[in-house]
Amino acid sequence: MIWTLWKKEMESYFSTPLAYVLIGLFSLISGIIFFNLLVSYTDGIQSMPPNMAEQISFVEEVVLKFFANVNFLFLIFIPLITMKLFSEEKRLETIDLFWLSPIKEWQVVLAKGLSALGLVLAMLFITGVFPLVIWGVGVRDFSLLGTSYLAVSLNACAYIALGLFCSSISGNQIIAALLSVLGIMFLWMITWGGHLNSNYLVAEIFTYIGITSHFERVLRGILGTQDIIYFASFIFIFSFLAVKSLGRRNW
Template sequence: MGAAGDASDANEPRRDLPARDDRRGAARGGGRGGGAMSNILAIAQKELKGYFATPIGYIVIGMFALLWGWFYYVMLIIFNQQSLQLGGLEGGNADINSQLIRPLFLNASVILLFVLPLVTMRIYSEEKRSGTIELLLTSPLTDVQIIIGKFLGAMTLYAAMLAITAIHVGLLFSYGNPEWRVVVIGYLGLLLMGGCFISVGLLISSMTKNQIVSGMITFAVFLMLWVINWPASFVGPNTQNILNYLSITEHFDDFTKGILDTKHLVYYFSVMAFGLFLTARSVDTERWKG
């Protein structure tokens, strides 16, 4: 009975949300912007709690930390062997930025393909499966507030995953000479790539009530964004430019080199905005069906 009770609590979308009267009071007292922000944060908090009310939050963080740690360990051994041949971690021609940190970020981006579908597959699908989506859609909250709140909840979990890995990277500063710029911009690239994946996963989750189907389709779309430019060298220059621009990895590469280019920022924020916009349309369709 206890386990069943915990599960039902995790599926209730409005327990931690402000009551209808409280929201109206917040809007009157703090202005419309303040009331909207409190609603968004309440949704984000509820979403974040939902991850840890079930094993999924712990599984996702543990899986990401384990895979990151494995890549870190293997690449550190390889780099140490190379650097010892060139005079030590700080000596010779060994470049810790290009030979260790950059490959580490590139491998971390691969992990996102497998981990983030687990984060997004339940966001809306579980609401639909349990029937609580009707309660959410008939609440005074707007679709935009719900979507942004759920997005921020998932992003907070993802940011926590990245924060754990900073321990490994921080150790490199004790024994080597990595550049802060490369590390900071590399993490920014991972955060933006994850934001794109989460916005796409949020859209797919809003279209089905089956979490497994949501996760599988999300992974397939992630993979398509990953490999879409692979045939670029076999097509004409115009098509090649289009495929390269659509590729999420093409825009991530400069981040791993410590290069911050506005065209990459525009791409990532555009994908996030487009994904959230389509999610709003999907949820709006669900509201009219109801």
């Protein structure tokens, strides 16, 4: 049944202009970002003496910065994807189709989450063209490309879980999207709060709770147990809350 619902959701995305508009916009904006980073990098190298230019890392200046920007784009794009997942079903009362069938709440949440992830991965897939272009002109240093994709994918999973929960508690798509945006911003701000706090323990706790520090570690290829536990527990907790929110109707 998870497969049935996942397939229906994917067909629903691609049978309307929504998926194409989102993928198109994402590709355009990320393309502009990548191009600007590339121009800044080449300009930087050309304006420096050759011995210093070698110290400027392509990975550091282009690859990592690009994926940090992709993470920023998710602030807008993922809430746009997740906002309708439950809000729209509640508004149209199509959600009753699930509750009249033997499907369980967790199966609905999982299928919808995976379908949203499918669309996000389709968006990310397009960005795979950029490394190919660079490879074509002779740049071969893509050492952190794999972990960068892993980092943005893990972040996407976390944001989707948060978005699912927000959509499950509201019958209004706009409110669901706003809650998701605020939630993601809050996750970022916690990390900043950690950096600014003078108390070591509080700073450490804030840094752990915030998503940014984990994202940056994975981005740089340092995938530790704490990061795996963080992302797994984050995704589980918000998916669980979404299941509980949908299960409020149960008796």
